[in-house]
Amino acid sequence: MFTSLAKIIKLQIHAIMEVPTRLDKDKLEGLRPAGARYEVAKLTHAISIFTEGILMMKTTLVGIIKVDPKQLLEDGIRKELVRRVAYALHKGLIFNPKAKTSELMPKLKEMAATMDGFYRSFEYIQDYVSIYGLKIWQEEVSRIINYNVEQECNSFLRTKIQDWQSVYQSTHIPIPKFPAVDESATFIGRLCREILRITDPKATCYMDQLNTWYDLKTHQEVTNNRLFSEIQDTLGTFGLNGLDRLLCFMMVKELQNFLSVFQKTILRDKAMVDVFKAMLSAVNPVKGIVANASKGYANAVAKTQRIWGPYLESIMKVGQMQILRQQIANELNYSCKFDSKHLAAALENLNKSLLADIEAHYQDPSLPYPKEDNNLLYEITASLEAAGIHNPLNKIYITTKRLPYFPIVNFLFIIAQLPKLQYSKNQGMTCRKATDPVDWSPLVLGLLTLLKQFHSRYTEQFLALIGQFIRSVMEQCTSQKIPDMPSDVVGALMFLEDYVRYTKLPRKVAEAHVPSFIFDEFRTVL
Numbered sequence: 001m002f003t004s005l006a007k008i009i010k011l012q013i014h015a016i017m018e019v020p021t022r023l024d025k026d027k028l029e030g031l032r033p034a035g036a037r038y039e040v041a042k043l044t045h046a047i048s049i050f051t052e053g054i055l056m057m058k059t060t061l062v063g064i065i066k067v068d069p070k071q072l073l074e075d076g077i078r079k080e081l082v083r084r085v086a087y088a089l090h091k092g093l094i095f096n097p098k099a100k101t102s103e104l105m106p107k108l109k110e111m112a113a114t115m116d117g118f119y120r121s122f123e124y125i126q127d128y129v130s131i132y133g134l135k136i137w138q139e140e141v142s143r144i145i146n147y148n149v150e151q152e153c154n155s156f157l158r159t160k161i162q163d164w165q166s167v168y169q170s171t172h173i174p175i176p177k178f179p180a181v182d183e184s185a186t187f188i189g190r191l192c193r194e195i196l197r198i199t200d201p202k203a204t205c206y207m208d209q210l211n212t213w214y215d216l217k218t219h220q221e222v223t224n225n226r227l228f229s230e231i232q233d234t235l236g237t238f239g240l241n242g243l244d245r246l247l248c249f250m251m252v253k254e255l256q257n258f259l260s261v262f263q264k265t266i267l268r269d270k271a272m273v274d275v276f277k278a279m280l281s282a283v284n285p286v287k288g289i290v291a292n293a294s295k296g297y298a299n300a301v302a303k304t305q306r307i308w309g310p311y312l313e314s315i316m317k318v319g320q321m322q323i324l325r326q327q328i329a330n331e332l333n334y335s336c337k338f339d340s341k342h343l344a345a346a347l348e349n350l351n352k353s354l355l356a357d358i359e360a361h362y363q364d365p366s367l368p369y370p371k372e373d374n375n376l377l378y379e380i381t382a383s384l385e386a387a388g389i390h391n392p393l394n395k396i397y398i399t400t401k402r403l404p405y406f407p408i409v410n411f412l413f414i415i416a417q418l419p420k421l422q423y424s425k426n427q428g429m430t431c432r433k434a435t436d437p438v439d440w441s442p443l444v445l446g447l448l449t450l451l452k453q454f455h456s457r458y459t460e461q462f463l464a465l466i467g468q469f470i471r472s473v474m475e476q477c478t479s480q481k482i483p484d485m486p487s488d489v490v491g492a493l494m495f496l497e498d499y500v501r502y503t504k505l506p507r508k509v510a511e512a513h514v515p516s517f518i519f520d521e522f523r524t525v526l
Helices: 002-014 034-056 069-092 104-129 133-156 187-198 226-266 270-283 293-339 341-363 376-386 406-420 440-452 456-479 487-503 516-525
Strands: 060-062 065-067 204-207 212-215 221-224 421-424 428-431
Touching (some): 002 034, 002 069, 034 104, 069 133, 069 187, 104 226, 133 187, 133 226, 204 428, 226 376, 270 293, 293 341, 293 406, 293 440, 406 440, 406 456, 406 487, 440 487, 456 487, 456 516, 487 516
Antiparallel strands (some): 060 065
């Protein structure tokens, strides 16, 4: 039966065009390849005769086992579908990392056509075999994708989820496992790592307004947000959701590695700790002005220069993953509103009403609040993430302890990166040299995510230090009668502007540290 269906799939993809809803009469002739349609009709007839034969069989007992022909047919169809779709995904999503131009988009388009062929053929054949074809399609494809995501995430877990523990694997209709082609265990890992490779902040520059990545050297477009629409067409909502989950695991690992490096190298280096101590005493009180600012800051940056390489790499990796998570959430939310607007509206309203009730409970503890054994918040979170109604920047990914010198280290890190950047009216903040790459959006989002993992007082101290840096350098420029705003101050003000925009905080958060007239002057400079 599946041999015939495979032929139908091939004809549906390559020979028979879908008839548009409106067309000119004279073009009708070209849309009906008689030979191909006859072949499909012949194969369909053969399948329906075969199905009729099975369905005419009565329920029989083989020993004490009851055999239901209809169930037998459905299980056989499911088993074959799982085998073929899993194999197509495994074979179709293998990438060559050494290819000059990325194979990602062509392979996704090819895979989308294959999956669409399976889908259309199943939809077409369901009435002839008396099964709920699309129900089976959705159940089995979601199972294949979720199982592969689970297997890929196993590499990040201490306690692995074995096949017999998995809710997605089945002994009755097993999902096949394929040998690993590279460091990834499954096709979803290969897809995720290929996306991370082509959007690497060391080789590309991300333009936030255009949602597009450009190559640093050639300035050619590498990819844009259409990539996520293509993944949606190929793997559906389950695929995008799985990709998002995998990125979360990768981000947790990156943040944990970062913190272990921070504790083992930075805090154990006596020379570095002495620099941080000296800097802390120089900037106290934070509400004041640092004397001889340019020299003081430049000395501290020069002494700590050697530690910033790995620091920058980690921060930008986290920022890059956050950008990808934002793009995935946008695509999920757009398709949810487009395909099921009532579900999107219901989820948004339920989310707002729950948040309002929780806020009211914190104002007045006598008001109701979901109990610990109530799964409502846990379950609604899964549904909201599937519909893209969440902000990845507000998530807490890891639990952290108090770290000494954390705000001052991050402050020195950001002012050490500012000389590598320049402001351009068309592109915003870009790196000065392609040989010393710093991508602005991943830098801001990575630092924002890192600070979000700690107590909010660290963020307040960090923002206060940036505000003091801006005020001190501006004061020095005024006293030396330098009319232009220094590029480092422009960069620091851009950082504050973007920080407030991404976190959706009120403007007064930034204006608490930098007088509003400096912001006004900065905007005229822009």
